[in-house]
Amino acid sequence: NAGVTQTPKFRVLKTGQSMTLLCAQDMNHEYMYWYRQDPGMGLRLIHYSVGEGTTAKGEVPDGYNVSRLKKQNFLLGLESAAPSQTSVYFCASDRLAGEGDEQFFGPGTRLTVL
Amino acid sequence: AQSVTQPDIHITVSEGASLELRCNYSYGATPYLFWYVQSPGQGLQLLLKYFSGDTLVQGIKGFEAEFKRSQSSFNLRKPSVHWSDAAEYFCAVGGISSASKIIFGSGTRLSIRP
Numbered sequence: 341n342a343g344v345t346q347t348p349k350f351r352v353l354k355t356g357q358s359m360t361l362l363c364a365q366d367m368n369h370e371y372m373y374w375y376r377q378d379p380g381m382g383l384r385l386i387h388y389s390v391g392e393g394t395t396a397k398g399e400v401p402d403g404y405n406v407s408r409l410k411k412q413n414f415l416l417g418l419e420s421a422a423p424s425q426t427s428v429y430f431c432a433s434d435r436l437a438g439e440g441d442e443q444f445f446g447p448g449t450r451l452t453v454l
Numbered sequence: 455a456q457s458v459t460q461p462d463i464h465i466t467v468s469e470g471a472s473l474e475l476r477c478n479y480s481y482g483a484t485p486y487l488f489w490y491v492q493s494p495g496q497g498l499q500l501l502l503k504y505f506s507g508d509t510l511v512q513g514i515k516g517f518e519a520e521f522k523r524s525q526s527s528f529n530l531r532k533p534s535v536h537w538s539d540a541a542e543y544f545c546a547v548g549g550i551s552s553a554s555k556i557i558f559g560s561g562t563r564l565s566i567r568p
Contacts, residue, residue, distance in 0.1 A: 344497070373555070375558075380463065380560055380561075381560055382544060382558040382559055382560040382561050383498075383544070383558040385555055388555060398555070430497055430498070432498075442488065442500040442503060443498075443500075443556060445490075445497035445498040445499070446497050447495075447496060447497045448495075448496075448497055
């Protein structure tokens with residue numbers, strides 16, 4: 341059981357470049373989330389998904405897009421990267437949002453936009 | 455509005471000393487409450503959670519937390535810290551709803567003095 345995995349672990353982009361972050365989970369979880377973590381701000385929810393084929397906006401969705409074509413995968417895309425998107429990105433999953441279920445986190449992707 | 459406040463940004467304690475990390479929440483209904491720990495360069499790991507029953511909750515690694523409804527608090531405690539406890543700690547609140555999500559506090563960084 342690998343849990344939640346994220347690819348890549350590190351990435352450096354130039355302003356205006358695009359990239360996709362991949363999150364995969366092998367726990368058959370329905371819910372998946374993308375967060376960004378910035379110093380002093382905790383984790384902020386970017387987008388989330390309540391099941392295959394569904395996505396929804398979180399607290400800070402601007403500049404990002406997501407897709408959930410398969411239940412086990414949740415992709416986060418940056419179409420035109422900006423320095424403000426320099427951050428550490430975490431993916432998480434759980435069986436059922438709320439209901440006291442814990443979220444399981446991936447190891448993170450550190451993104452730098454120059 | 456739902457929110458979580460961790461008033462201490464950074465705390466330093468001596469190894470072997472007791473620890474208390476503060477967490478206050480604002481939530482319109484009965485909350486689910488969580489404490490997560492993040493070691494350097496890692497994702498978040500659940501320490502403990504509360505959603506009903508005994509207000510004193512035991513978690514992993516010797517941590518415990520007490521839910522105090524009258525104070526809207528969920529403080530994390532450990533009687534004797536170890537150098538390996540140095541990490542960032544996040545309090546989080548969630549609720550019962552298919553659309554609910556976990557809201558994280560901004561985190562408290564714990565340093566251990568040898």
